[in-house]
Amino acid sequence: MRxxxxxxxxxxxxxxTSVYLDTSRDTDDAERAIAQRWHRLREQLARQGADRASIAAAEEVVGADADVPGVHGQAIFTAHGTxxxxxxxxxxxxxxxxxxGTLPDAMPLVAQHLPEIPYLAVVVHYRGLPTADASGTVAVAAEAGRWPVSRVAPGERLLRRVxxxxxxxxAARLxxxxxxWARRTGADTVVLGGDEWAGNVLFRRLPRALRERVVRVGGPAPAAAGRALLEPQVAGVLRGRMAAHDRALVETFLARRARGAGTAEGLxxxxxxxxxxxxTALLLHPPRPWQPAEPLWTGPGPAQLALTEEELLSFGVRAPRRERADEALVRAxxxxxxxxxxxxxxxxxxRDGVGALLRYTDAATPGA
Known part of the structure; x- marks a missing residue:
């Protein structure tokens, strides 16, 4: 994942300041609950020494996602009052x-983007009789998304009525x-729902390469404004999967590791x-949400990280700082x-839950 x-x-x-807040709108008193949650977090930031301007900048956008219905959350980052x-x-x-803190707490946000699978969702249904001389229309809705972020940030949508x-x-033209569209967005999967007859007609007329990526699901499920098309069906199809691009990187890592070249392993x-x-790609085992990670030493640049303060000092980094490993690794x-x-x-x-697929190797690369 990029x-x-x-x-x-x-x-x-x-x-x-890094804020993760439940901003779900699934209860009658949602706004009051969000305000109470934020009040507790604001006090936490003040106790940690956050400046008032940065806290105020976060407060301005807390709950500003009122147009997103249902269960969801908000991640907010501010610095120097902005x-x-x-x-x-x-x-x-x-x-x-x-x-x-010095670095943003970005790993929980990254974890919420995973597995970031590109897909198309398509719903077709008709009114009338499925005969050539029947009256009525076939309605089509299609949407490109990257799962699971598309739950709350739906992508481009296509609508047709014929x-x-x-x-x-x-159907052939569509x-x-x-x-x-699937080629342009790199879609791994096409989730096709709706009426059986209209869906069968479209399925048979898809180009073969795309047809092989289709997963048929149950009937139409109109999406609420601000939510993904076929959200529950897409969730069922993609649950437990890895994006094809990421899977290819893992397979390359395993092949190179077996040959003993082109990878590094261990923290x-x-x-x-x-x-x-x-x-090229850093492989990590799943992070343990909300648990402290072991520290690394960092400098101002993203590649300035090390296991010890002395190592960074030897690189000419002034005043290295001790930071959580997950924060330092994500920034790097x-x-x-x-x-x-x-x-x-x-x-x-x-080893240590860390592996790396390398762009190049040299004699100085440990573990390569």
Whole structure:
């Protein structure tokens, strides 16, 4: 997964306030509950030494996602009295959390973007009789998304309505349009729902390569404004999957590791590779939400990280700071143009829960 959505965050210098807040709108007293949660977090930030201007900047956007219905959350980052990043969370955080520190607490936001699978959702249904001379219409809704963020940030949507009598020809044209759309968005899967007859006509007229990625699901489920098309069906189809692009990176890592070249493993080796800008993709075991991570030492640059203060001092970094490893690793991945892939520990065992697919190797690369 590319971390380009974090670029605005790392374009700023800290210290940062990082806020994760449940902003669900699934109860009658939602606004009051959000205000109470924020009041507790605001007090936490004040006790941690956050400046008033940064707390106020966060407060201005707390609950500003009122147009997003249902269960969800909000991630807010501010620095020096300015809003840096405000992102919708597809699920509420396990606990409302506020932190003030030199680096932003970005790993929980990254975890909410996983597995970031690109897909198309398509719903077709008709009114009338499925015969060539029948009156009535076939309605089509299609949407591109990246799961699970599309739950609260739906993508581009296509709407079509055609006479039942012209559906066979229209379905062929629509099939090619969907194929081009899937290629452009890199969709791994097409989730097709709706009426059986109209759906069968479209399915048979899809180009073969796209047809092989189709998963048929139950009847139409109209999406609420601000929510993904076919949200529950898409969740069922994609649950437990990994994006095809990430899966390819994992397979490349495993093949190279078996050959003993082109990878690094373990925290020390991964950190060293990030220092040199060698990492194509950093593989991590799933983070333990809201648990403290072991520390690393960091400097102002994203590649300035090390296991010891002495190592950074030897690189000429003045006044290194001791930071959580997850915060330092995410910043290094984003800042060096690498990708992040989270893999289950039982599927891909990694020393220290860290592995790296390398762009290049040299004699100085430990663990390569």
């Amino acid at each position: 971390l380009s959505f974090l670029e605005p965050l790392y374009a700023e210098r800290g210290p940062f 809003l840096v990043l405000d992102d919708e969370l597809p699920a509420p955080p396990a606990h409302d959390v506020a932190r003030y 006479p039942v009598s012209g559906w066979h020809g229209a 099939g090619h349009e969907l194929d081009r 020390a080796a991964g950190v060293a590779a990030l220092q040199r800008g060698q990492v 991945v984003a800042g060096t143009g690498a990708e992040l892939v989270v893999v289950p520990a039982d599927e891909v065992p990694l």
